[in-house]
Amino acid sequence: MIPSMADDLPYRVGGLLYMPAFQKNIVPKIRDGSIPCLTSIAFCLEDAIRASALAAAEASLHGILAELQALAAQGTALPLLFVRVRTPEHLAHVLEAFADVRGIVTGFVLPKFDLGNAADYIA
Numbered sequence: 001m002i003p004s005m006a007d008d009l010p011y012r013v014g015g016l017l018y019m020p021a022f023q024k025n026i027v028p029k030i031r032d033g034s035i036p037c038l039t040s041i042a043f044c045l046e047d048a049i050r051a052s053a054l055a056a057a058e059a060s061l062h063g064i065l066a067e068l069q070a071l072a073a074q075g076t077a078l079p080l081l082f083v084r085v086r087t088p089e090h091l092a093h094v095l096e097a098f099a100d101v102r103g104i105v106t107g108f109v110l111p112k113f114d115l116g117n118a119a120d121y122i123a
Contacts, residue, residue, distance in 0.1 A: 022057055041081055045083060058094070066100075068104055080106040089120075
């Protein structure tokens with residue numbers, strides 16, 4: 001039996017490249033293959049971004065994901081893509097605001113996840 005992507009995902013993440021959501025130069029680096037062995041990226045919208053810059057960071061990330069989505073449509077292999085959100089409420093906002101590019105997002109990094117907020121994140 002061939003395992004599904006969900007079954008082997010923990011083994012596919014590899015070394016995670018972590019960056020603020022403003023990292024616009026990542027698209028050409030992925031397109032050109034200039035980061036050898038890149039398997040996964042986490043775009044941070046949480047502690048790497050000041051609250052006053054959050055809207056701009058979200059707009060930047062949306063643009064990055066749209067460009068990556070276009071690359072994928074042209075056949076470019078992408079690394080696994082994760083988005084680090086701030087809170088359960090922010091996750092709900094990002095899911096809605098990024099609906100048109102959500103298909104290329106592998107998953108979300110949930111900061112400060114604990115028994116006090118687990119039900120909200122899962123909902």
